[in-house]
Amino acid sequence: MKRNKRLKRFLAWFIPCATVFICACVFFGLARGSGSQSPWDPSKKTNVWVNKESKSPIVADGVSEGAYPENTLLAFKSCVKDESYPASVLLVPVRITSDGELVVWENDSVTAADGKQLITGLTYEQLREYNLGEGFTAPDGTTPYNGLTGKDIPDDLRAMKLTELFSYMAQYKVVSYVVKIMDGGTAGVAAADALHTVLADNDMLGRVITWFDDNKVGSYINGKYPDMPRAATTREITYFWCNARFDQSRAQSNYRWAVIIVSADSFFRKDTTVFLNYAHKHNRAVIFTDVDEAKTSASALSSLYADGLITAKPVATAAAMS
Numbered sequence: 001m002k003r004n005k006r007l008k009r010f011l012a013w014f015i016p017c018a019t020v021f022i023c024a025c026v027f028f029g030l031a032r033g034s035g036s037q038s039p040w041d042p043s044k045k046t047n048v049w050v051n052k053e054s055k056s057p058i059v060a061d062g063v064s065e066g067a068y069p070e071n072t073l074l075a076f077k078s079c080v081k082d083e084s085y086p087a088s089v090l091l092v093p094v095r096i097t098s099d100g101e102l103v104v105w106e107n108d109s110v111t112a113a114d115g116k117q118l119i120t121g122l123t124y125e126q127l128r129e130y131n132l133g134e135g136f137t138a139p140d141g142t143t144p145y146n147g148l149t150g151k152d153i154p155d156d157l158r159a160m161k162l163t164e165l166f167s168y169m170a171q172y173k174v175v176s177y178v179v180k181i182m183d184g185g186t187a188g189v190a191a192a193d194a195l196h197t198v199l200a201d202n203d204m205l206g207r208v209i210t211w212f213d214d215n216k217v218g219s220y221i222n223g224k225y226p227d228m229p230r231a232a233t234t235r236e237i238t239y240f241w242c243n244a245r246f247d248q249s250r251a252q253s254n255y256r257w258a259v260i261i262v263s264a265d266s267f268f269r270k271d272t273t274v275f276l277n278y279a280h281k282h283n284r285a286v287i288f289t290d291v292d293e294a295k296t297s298a299s300a301l302s303s304l305y306a307d308g309l310i311t312a313k314p315v316a317t318a319a320a321m322s
Helices: 002-032 073-080 162-170 185-201 215-224 234-245 269-281 298-303 314-321
Strands: 058-060 089-096 102-104 109-112 115-118 176-181 208-212 259-263 285-289 308-311
Touching (some): 073 162, 089 162, 162 185, 185 208, 185 215, 234 269, 269 285
Parallel strands (some): 058 308, 176 208, 285 308
Antiparallel strands (some): 089 102, 109 115
């Protein structure tokens, strides 16, 4: 009788522990992926996203800092014509249209007279009919683009393809990009296909990191487009952090991504240092987002050799780092 009670107590302790252990093994095993050969092989490529300078590169999320309607050609023009503009990397959100065009667009819909229309349900030409400056308020309080319709809408206030942005930027200065696929599911997969075509056709694969909201899109890219450098999925970030925290020696080929993009307040300062050092040891870059609201300052992150700082205030962030 006593032996049965002891056995029950043992099983009551053992079964939950064993379950947690097995789940952890499955979780990290999936995060690591299968096979020994990494599609993104650091032994054959230099990771250009690992910062070699004394200051962290600034990644502009909203290039004009509110001076112009964001994600329009008008806004991008404002930054490339300014030789003192501090951002060397631009964050560009993209979505796929119903006719398969990849457009620079953040929200999942537009507001029409008959209600909201999903971007995935509209063609590129239909999107071009919208005035992207409608409702924009300038820093001086005016609304200079309200009421423009039809032929009165300037081309640089209409929807644009990602290829059009690349073409325009090429004539001014060389920059790199973080292109974020905003769509998820089937639309996100279609956007990934379209993005790879755009990057390959424009010889841009080495200058763009692909980011995404839907981790399934990341897994799709990992399997189909090993030549397209991408950000890590949430699961891969967790796996990598555990390895970094305990200084686990892993072959670089286990990490099938080029960059981690993570919130600036994800770690305590000590852990941030450990994380960055471990990433650089394995030829991987770490870009921090949410820098404008973070408790850890941009200058502090830069002093830790962060590989990029995503900010909606590139000029102010650059000044703070100085």
